[in-house]
Amino acid sequence: MLVFVAILLCYSGFSQNPQQEIKEDFKPSSKNQPGQEYPQVNSQGYARFRIVAPAADSVRVSLGLGGQGGTKLEKNEEGVWMGTTAGPMDEGFHYYHVNVDGGTFNDPGAKNYYGSVRWESGIEIPAHDQEFYALKNVSHGSVQQILFSSPSTKTSRRAFVYTPPGYYENRDKNYPVLYLQHGWGEDETAWSNQGHANLIMDNLIAEGKTAPFLIVMTYGMTNEIKWGGLKDFDIKHFQTVLVDELIPYVDENFRTIADEEHRAMAGLSMGGMETKMITLNKPHVFSHYALLSGGTYSPKDLQNHKDLKLVFISCGSKERPDAVKNSVEELKAAGFNTVSYISEGTAHEFQTWRRSLHELAPLLFN
Amino acid sequence: MLVFVAILLCYSGFSQNPQQEIKEDFKPSSKNQPGQEYPQVNSQGYARFRIVAPAADSVRVSLGLGGQGGTKLEKNEEGVWMGTTAGPMDEGFHYYHVNVDGGTFNDPGAKNYYGSVRWESGIEIPAHDQEFYALKNVSHGSVQQILFSSPSTKTSRRAFVYTPPGYYENRDKNYPVLYLQHGWGEDETAWSNQGHANLIMDNLIAEGKTAPFLIVMTYGMTNEIKWGGLKDFDIKHFQTVLVDELIPYVDENFRTIADEEHRAMAGLSMGGMETKMITLNKPHVFSHYALLSGGTYSPKDLQNHKDLKLVFISCGSKERPDAVKNSVEELKAAGFNTVSYISEGTAHEFQTWRRSLHELAPLLFN
Structure with missing residues (x-):
C-alpha cells in the first residue's frame, strides 16, 4: 500500500x-x-x-x-x-x-x-482538453458542505455533496449516488477544488452526455495517518463511517434512489484501494466500482458479485497502463462489464483523474 | 471609505x-x-x-x-x-x-x-464564550456553493448558502433569507470559514433561540479592487449582482419567502458600508438592516423606509462604541426599532462579528 x-x-x-x-x-x-x-x-x-x-x-x-x-x-x-x-x-x-x-x-x-x-x-x-472542466455558461449544480453525525468517531464529520442542475426544481425526482474518494494526503475538498468534479458534471449534463446523479465526497483517512503511516491503515474505521453513517445520512437528507443498483463507489490512488477493499467487504452496497490509478480487480475478487453492473479501471499512460489493460481483459473474459481508460501523456496526477471521471460518468447508472 | x-x-x-x-x-x-x-x-x-x-x-x-x-x-x-x-x-x-x-x-x-x-x-x-460557535452534537445545516449566472459581469459567480437543519426534510416549508457580506480584502468564504456562521446558527436553532432562516454569502468586491482601491469603489456593480441577479436566483432555486418582509441584509466593515448603500438605494428589497463595525444610519437616512422592521448596529469595545450608541439612541428617538451591540474586549476582528451575528440572528424575522 x-x-x-x-x-x-x-x-x-x-x-x-x-x-x-x-x-x-x-x-x-x-x-x-x-x-x-x-x-x-x-x-x-x-x-x-x-x-x-x-x-x-x-x-x-x-x-x-x-x-x-x-x-x-x-x-x-x-x-x-x-x-x-x-x-x-x-x-x-x-x-x-x-x-x-x-x-x-x-x-x-x-x-x-x-x-x-x-x-x-x-x-x-x-491542457489541450481543458474545455471539459471549464466554467461555462451552462446550468450549474451546487456543492454543499454537510456535517453528518459519526458515533463511531464521536464527532460530526464533513462531506461535500454535488447536486446536479435541476435538483431543486424537480422536487419529486430521486437520483443515484456516486461516492467518490480522494487520494493519500488529500481530503474531501480535493475532487471539487482541484478535480473540478462539479464542472465536469455540469458540462456533461449540459451536453446530454450523462444522466444526472449526486456525488458525495468525504475524508477517507479516518484514523490519524502521518507520513508513511499507511502500513497501519485499517479499512474498518473508514468503512464504518462510509457505509453505516454517511450513506444512511445521505439517503435520509437527499432525494436518492437508496439501493445497491443506484449506488457507485470510485476513488483515486489510495481512494481506489479503499474502493476495492470496501466493495469486496460489502458486496451488496454498490453496483458500480471504479479504481482511478488505484489498483485492479481480478475475476476471483468479484466471483460472488452477481449484481455488479460495471467495473471501471483507469490510470495515466505514464503510470502502469499495461496492468490496467491486462486486468480489464481478464475481467471481460470472465464476463464482467468492464471498461478501461488510459489518460494519454499524464502520470499519477489530477489530470488523469479529471479525465477518468469524465469517461466514467456517462457509463454510470445506465 | x-x-x-x-x-x-x-x-x-x-x-x-x-x-x-x-x-x-x-x-x-x-x-x-x-x-x-x-x-x-x-x-x-x-x-x-x-x-x-x-x-x-x-x-x-x-x-x-x-x-x-x-x-x-x-x-x-x-x-x-x-x-x-x-x-x-x-x-x-x-x-x-x-x-x-x-x-x-x-x-x-x-x-x-x-x-x-x-x-x-x-x-x-x-475565547471565554467560544461555545456559541463550537462544533457540537446537534442537528447541522449545510453550506452549499452555488454558481449563479451573472449577465452584468459576464460570468457565473460563486455564493455560499446556509440552509438550516430541517430544510431538506420539511419540503413544504419556506424560509426567510439573510444576505450577509464579508469585509474589505475578504471573500465569500469568510463568514463560514473564519466566522463559523453555520455553527452559530446550528447552535442557536438547537437551543430554540432563533427561528431558522437561510444565509446567503457572496463576493462583494465585484469590480477589481487592489490595495487602497476603495476610493474608486462604485456600489452599482455589486448592487446589480446582488439585487438583480443573486436574489432572483436564490428565490428560484431555494424555498424562500420571497418578499421584503422576509429578507435581511447585513455586512461587516466594508460589507456594512455596502449594506448601508444598497438598503438606501433600494428601500423595498430588505426589511432588516445590520451594520457590524460598518458605520451607522441617521434618522434622515431612513425617513422613507416605512416598512423597516429592524436596524442592528454593532462594533467591538476597542473600536468606536460611542458612535454606535449615539446613532442607535437617535434612531430610537425617531421611532425606529433599533438594537445596538458592543462586543466587550474586541476590536475590528472576527470575534466581534461572530458575536454580532449571534446577537442579531434571534432578532430577525420575528
Whole structure:
C-alpha cells in the first residue's frame, strides 16, 4: 500500500523535450490568487516562478525536475528570485511548494490545495482538453458542505455533496449516488477544488452526455495517518463511517434512489484501494466500482458479485497502463462489464483523474 | 471609505497587560493544519510560533505588536526559529503572516483564510464564550456553493448558502433569507470559514433561540479592487449582482419567502458600508438592516423606509462604541426599532462579528 505514497513523493510531472526554445508567451496560472501575476505558464507547458525574499540565500521550487531538487531560482538586480522549469510540465494540475533558506513554504502567488497532508501551492498547465472542466455558461449544480453525525468517531464529520442542475426544481425526482474518494494526503475538498468534479458534471449534463446523479465526497483517512503511516491503515474505521453513517445520512437528507443498483463507489490512488477493499467487504452496497490509478480487480475478487453492473479501471499512460489493460481483459473474459481508460501523456496526477471521471460518468447508472 | 482599510492595516489584536508571567500551558491552535503542533496558544492568550528555515537570517511574525513589526523569532540550537508574542492577544480569530528574509509567506503550520486580498495564516485565541460557535452534537445545516449566472459581469459567480437543519426534510416549508457580506480584502468564504456562521446558527436553532432562516454569502468586491482601491469603489456593480441577479436566483432555486418582509441584509466593515448603500438605494428589497463595525444610519437616512422592521448596529469595545450608541439612541428617538451591540474586549476582528451575528440572528424575522 505504500506504493501510493512513493509515487506521490517521487513524481514531479516533468515532461519530455527539455531542449526546445522557450516561447515568451507566459501568462498567470489559472490557479493564482486574485490579482497575482506569478507563477506563470507558457504555451509549451513551462512554468516560471517569482518569489520576493530579498535577504534570502537560496530559493527553490519543488516542481521542474523530479529527484533533483526542482527548480533553483536566481536573484535578480531588484532582489527578486525568479526561475523557469528546465522543461515543459505535463498538462493539468500540479502541487508544489517553495524552499526558502531550508524552510518549506507556499508560493504567496498561488492558491492552496490540500495534498501531501498539507495545504500546498497549486499550478495549472493548460491542457489541450481543458474545455471539459471549464466554467461555462451552462446550468450549474451546487456543492454543499454537510456535517453528518459519526458515533463511531464521536464527532460530526464533513462531506461535500454535488447536486446536479435541476435538483431543486424537480422536487419529486430521486437520483443515484456516486461516492467518490480522494487520494493519500488529500481530503474531501480535493475532487471539487482541484478535480473540478462539479464542472465536469455540469458540462456533461449540459451536453446530454450523462444522466444526472449526486456525488458525495468525504475524508477517507479516518484514523490519524502521518507520513508513511499507511502500513497501519485499517479499512474498518473508514468503512464504518462510509457505509453505516454517511450513506444512511445521505439517503435520509437527499432525494436518492437508496439501493445497491443506484449506488457507485470510485476513488483515486489510495481512494481506489479503499474502493476495492470496501466493495469486496460489502458486496451488496454498490453496483458500480471504479479504481482511478488505484489498483485492479481480478475475476476471483468479484466471483460472488452477481449484481455488479460495471467495473471501471483507469490510470495515466505514464503510470502502469499495461496492468490496467491486462486486468480489464481478464475481467471481460470472465464476463464482467468492464471498461478501461488510459489518460494519454499524464502520470499519477489530477489530470488523469479529471479525465477518468469524465469517461466514467456517462457509463454510470445506465 | 478608506477607514476600513486603515483599521485593518493598523490593528493587530494586541491586548493589555504584557508584564505578567507567561504560563507554560501552550496548546496547538484550533486553526492549525492537521497534525501540526505550532503555532500554539496558552490560557492567557499568548501565541507562540515555530518556523523551520535553518539558513534564514531573519524571521518575523506579523502578530504581536501592531506597528512595531510583530514578533521577532529567534533561532535555536537546532536551527529552528521560535518566538512568543510580547503580550496576550485579544480573544478570537486573527489573520497573520510570516516574514522570512524580507519575503511574505504563510505559516506552514496554520490553515489559510482569505483576508487582506490574499490567503493569510489564521490563529485562534480561545475565547471565554467560544461555545456559541463550537462544533457540537446537534442537528447541522449545510453550506452549499452555488454558481449563479451573472449577465452584468459576464460570468457565473460563486455564493455560499446556509440552509438550516430541517430544510431538506420539511419540503413544504419556506424560509426567510439573510444576505450577509464579508469585509474589505475578504471573500465569500469568510463568514463560514473564519466566522463559523453555520455553527452559530446550528447552535442557536438547537437551543430554540432563533427561528431558522437561510444565509446567503457572496463576493462583494465585484469590480477589481487592489490595495487602497476603495476610493474608486462604485456600489452599482455589486448592487446589480446582488439585487438583480443573486436574489432572483436564490428565490428560484431555494424555498424562500420571497418578499421584503422576509429578507435581511447585513455586512461587516466594508460589507456594512455596502449594506448601508444598497438598503438606501433600494428601500423595498430588505426589511432588516445590520451594520457590524460598518458605520451607522441617521434618522434622515431612513425617513422613507416605512416598512423597516429592524436596524442592528454593532462594533467591538476597542473600536468606536460611542458612535454606535449615539446613532442607535437617535434612531430610537425617531421611532425606529433599533438594537445596538458592543462586543466587550474586541476590536475590528472576527470575534466581534461572530458575536454580532449571534446577537442579531434571534432578532430577525420575528
